[in-house]
Amino acid sequence: MFDLMGRNSRQGMWAMPLGVAVVIGAVLSFGTAQFATAENLWNLVTQAMPLVITAIGQMLVVLVGGLDLSVGSVISFTTAILALDAPAWVLIPAVFVLAAGIGFINGFVVTRFRVHPIIVTLSTQYIVLGVTRILRPTSGGTVPEVVIAAVSGSLWGVPFAALWGLAVIALAWVLLYRARYGLHLFAIGGGIASGQTEAARNFGLKDRRTVLLAYVACSCFAALAGVFLAGRIVSGDPNVGLLVELDSITAVALGGTQLAGGIGSLHGTVIGAFVLALLANGMNLANVSPFVQTAVKGVILMAVVGLQSRKKMGL
Amino acid sequence: MLTRRLFCGLAALTTTTILAGRAFAVPSLVLMDGVTPNPDNTTVIEAGKFKKDGPWVIGMSHFGVNANTWTVQVSHEADFAASKEPRIAKFITLDAGFDQKKQVADIEDLIAQKVDAIIVMPVSSTSANASIEKAVAAGIPVVLHTGRIDSDAFTVEIQGGAEHFGKVMGDWLVKKVGNDGKIWVLRGLAGHPEDTNRYNGLMQAIEGTNIQIVAEEHGDWQYDKAKSLCETLFVSNPEVDGIWSSGADMTRACVDVFKSFGTAIPPISGEGNNGYFGQWLADGFDSISSEYSPAQGAAGVRAAIALLEGQELYHSYGYHPEGWDKDKAAKFYRADLSANVWWPSELSEELLQKLYAK
Numbered sequence: 001m002f003d004l005m006g007r008n009s010r011q012g013m014w015a016m017p018l019g020v021a022v023v024i025g026a027v028l029s030f031g032t033a034q035f036a037t038a039e040n041l042w043n044l045v046t047q048a049m050p051l052v053i054t055a056i057g058q059m060l061v062v063l064v065g066g067l068d069l070s071v072g073s074v075i076s077f078t079t080a081i082l083a084l085d086a087p088a089w090v091l092i093p094a095v096f097v098l099a100a101g102i103g104f105i106n107g108f109v110v111t112r113f114r115v116h117p118i119i120v121t122l123s124t125q126y127i128v129l130g131v132t133r134i135l136r137p138t139s140g141g142t143v144p145e146v147v148i149a150a151v152s153g154s155l156w157g158v159p160f161a162a163l164w165g166l167a168v169i170a171l172a173w174v175l176l177y178r179a180r181y182g183l184h185l186f187a188i189g190g191g192i193a194s195g196q197t198e199a200a201r202n203f204g205l206k207d208r209r210t211v212l213l214a215y216v217a218c219s220c221f222a223a224l225a226g227v228f229l230a231g232r233i234v235s236g237d238p239n240v241g242l243l244v245e246l247d248s249i250t251a252v253a254l255g256g257t258q259l260a261g262g263i264g265s266l267h268g269t270v271i272g273a274f275v276l277a278l279l280a281n282g283m284n285l286a287n288v289s290p291f292v293q294t295a296v297k298g299v300i301l302m303a304v305v306g307l308q309s310r311k312k313m314g315l
Numbered sequence: 316m317l318t319r320r321l322f323c324g325l326a327a328l329t330t331t332t333i334l335a336g337r338a339f340a341v342p343s344l345v346l347m348d349g350v351t352p353n354p355d356n357t358t359v360i361e362a363g364k365f366k367k368d369g370p371w372v373i374g375m376s377h378f379g380v381n382a383n384t385w386t387v388q389v390s391h392e393a394d395f396a397a398s399k400e401p402r403i404a405k406f407i408t409l410d411a412g413f414d415q416k417k418q419v420a421d422i423e424d425l426i427a428q429k430v431d432a433i434i435v436m437p438v439s440s441t442s443a444n445a446s447i448e449k450a451v452a453a454g455i456p457v458v459l460h461t462g463r464i465d466s467d468a469f470t471v472e473i474q475g476g477a478e479h480f481g482k483v484m485g486d487w488l489v490k491k492v493g494n495d496g497k498i499w500v501l502r503g504l505a506g507h508p509e510d511t512n513r514y515n516g517l518m519q520a521i522e523g524t525n526i527q528i529v530a531e532e533h534g535d536w537q538y539d540k541a542k543s544l545c546e547t548l549f550v551s552n553p554e555v556d557g558i559w560s561s562g563a564d565m566t567r568a569c570v571d572v573f574k575s576f577g578t579a580i581p582p583i584s585g586e587g588n589n590g591y592f593g594q595w596l597a598d599g600f601d602s603i604s605s606e607y608s609p610a611q612g613a614a615g616v617r618a619a620i621a622l623l624e625g626q627e628l629y630h631s632y633g634y635h636p637e638g639w640d641k642d643k644a645a646k647f648y649r650a651d652l653s654a655n656v657w658w659p660s661e662l663s664e665e666l667l668q669k670l671y672a673k
Binding site for chain 1: 409416419428441508
């Protein structure tokens, strides 16, 4: 039987946030004149995209019981690099190489020295942010034209942001559901969540390598989100990624992924990210006072996560 | 030949007179006390360009409403100014929370709502540029204040001049500590353009002197963080001739630290905050207050109204007031109000009592 609530599913509990997204969308469609317009819906897709991309990367790490708090700094770092005075063909590959290096350090320290991911990635968050602020103390510089064009353009009325989304989701779908790597992620994460950390290794899986690669992939997804944001703000900015790490973890949790690992889904994460974007967009359109927006966001998030009761206690 | 020269001369004189007359005719509108046309940019927004019949919907993208008491008051000042204008049907404030990407999204949301004018307090000097250009392309006038951007796309700007703010404090401190003084520098939020520009003002003031910055820290304009910083600085390096503080809450914190150690308070800069004024008047330390009124929020609303009324405005206005001495601070200080009020304010007495009564 199709487990709509997902209480027993390895795919996590994604139906609840989807329901919330539909309800918020319906309320806004009837309550405001602007929500259901094509202009606003495309705005929504564009506004959600950096979080969608980052959250997908974050989910890979969460599936193996980890967390990556450095993604926000990687995003800021990426925009700072892209705003350097160098050709695009140098800068664009460079940001992914550097991000992969940051992810490798995270994964290596977590798997080899068994340091808690929060400590490791918090350390890299500070290091990367510090380097970013040395590179670019304040916002400025110019991002390569090709990056701006790749983000701000549209094709037959469909903004490029939507195409970015489709491409990233397709890539992640292949990685998670069509490649052996995805199967290993779920298996290793399931073992970690149930306290049997050696289980996957006993079955011959290379758990350390798989976990390390999850951190590398997570950083690369963050770099991709950074490229997208650099195209949006048309400059480098040392603070643009601040708090994205928390939003990405929230989106992952909201999408039904268990923070202890082993349970979660791509579609749940995408829905989680869109719920957050929908809340921000919806409260703007509904003219909710800025003094109460943050509280409203917190209440809705707690309600959604609270309604996702699990058969087994998990984070 | 002579006739032709005379004719050309008369034509040139007439043209000059018309242009000069046009330039002098524009700035009749006073956006705020101390706000004057920018002499380096006399571009004029022609009359009627954005004229629209009311009722109007005006949106404001605030860089961070809840950052501190000053940013909250800017929002109140804007709301109050909008509430006094019956042709404004709705005044929408969106809070970017110092998040550049949220500000981009907020401005897009205001454009989608088809507001009649947008007021932007930019989070950073570049991140909102593309959205502002998008708004102007959609025919929506954009008023910019309390932060510069690296673009000329806005319709009207009112710039407080953070360098001026920092330089007023710096010039005063140079006089106080002398050519060879040792100073601490308490900065605001790292990476924020207001912090960088105020600091640049200090650098301009001490250029050519032998003044030594013996400590430079970011207190994020917050009382608690600055208090910890000043405690540490005092213990490690108490020999200081003066303190350049980028914000009043940090000044209050540092003064409290010196008082707690029972030491004389060195000359220290401040700004127009009621709590700081109270402390200054009570303790009598040597200080100067740079002016940076939260009523810029109201000035932004007035500029938006003027554009929608079809008035001629300058493209760029400056706000470069003199520093305040203790006597001027005493005239504004209100013992019956809390430390959270900033001066000068345009809020009504009723609102001041409602929001800030002790």
